[in-house]
Amino acid sequence: MRHLLFIPLLFSAHASAQTKHDPFDFKMASVIILQSKEVQKELGISEAQRTQMNKYADKHRGELVAYQKQLEARQKDKNKPLDVDPTKMDGMFVNLKKGVFGQLKPGQLKRLREISLQQLGLVALIDETVATRVGLSVPEQKKIKSVYESGIKEADQIAQAGQAQLEIQLNELRKKYPNPKTDAEKEKVMSEAQKKAEAIEKRIDPQIESVRKVTLTKMLSMLSAKQRGNWTTLLGKPFK
Numbered sequence: 098m099r100h101l102l103f104i105p106l107l108f109s110a111h112a113s114a115q116t117k118h119d120p121f122d123f124k125m126a127s128v129i130i131l132q133s134k135e136v137q138k139e140l141g142i143s144e145a146q147r148t149q150m151n152k153y154a155d156k157h158r159g160e161l162v163a164y165q166k167q168l169e170a171r172q173k174d175k176n177k178p179l180d181v182d183p184t185k186m187d188g189m190f191v192n193l194k195k196g197v198f199g200q201l202k203p204g205q206l207k208r209l210r211e212i213s214l215q216q217l218g219l220v221a222l223i224d225e226t227v228a229t230r231v232g233l234s235v236p237e238q239k240k241i242k243s244v245y246e247s248g249i250k251e252a253d254q255i256a257q258a259g260q261a262q263l264e265i266q267l268n269e270l271r272k273k274y275p276n277p278k279t280d281a282e283k284e285k286v287m288s289e290a291q292k293k294a295e296a297i298e299k300r301i302d303p304q305i306e307s308v309r310k311v312t313l314t315k316m317l318s319m320l321s322a323k324q325r326g327n328w329t330t331l332l333g334k335p336f337k
Contacts (some may be wrong), residue, residue: 118198122206124226127213128194136212139336140205153196160189211333219316220245222328231320231327241319248312252305259301266293 130136137147164186168179198206214221221227223245228238270289277283320328 117203118201118206119203119210121226121230122203122210123194123198125213125221125224126194126198126206126210127216128190128197130213130216131197131209136209136336139212140201140208142205146200149200150197153193153200156196157189157193164189208333211331212336215332215336219313219328222316227331230331232324233320237319241316244312244315244319248308248315252308255301255304255308259297263294263297266297 131140131150142150165179168181172179201209214227222231222233222238223242225238228241233241267290270286270293274282274286277286317325
């Protein structure tokens, strides 16, 4: 992927850049949102940096494709799910981050981390590293995690109830149209099924959003004034 003559130079530059990067920034910055043109503009990514990062992205993509082929070759029963090794996947992703972030200046990585935390919002406090940086004690971390998990459970229950109702309606639809033969009949069934799904989604989405807001409000209320200040500092200036 890279011209051999440039390997020693790039490796040494990568190593020196890594020593200046805050490990916290490296862990919490999202390589995914770095794909956004708006984020790249905010960070001041140069064309040279983009070219080098794309090389690492292409390499990562190639590794994923190769691994997919390996799995498929080993898979005898196509009806069974592929036996994916999460450790191997994590390792490939970490290597991608190292390569891409190695092209960023410390200030750029810091800003990427700030934007990444803004995107996550208070959910980021579930991460022990972030919670510790904000100043939450271990007992406080457990309490705030408990509030978050309760919110997730409540939202899941709403979603599951909606799914159960949809299944009932779809079964009724199947009875009404037991064996659609023409394309017009099939299209009609699909259209009605889609409308029912959209109606249920429209009804439960506000409920789930309400749970989300209440949960985040509870989490925020658990922070002291100092902890809120620390959290605000980690976010940096708002990114729009």
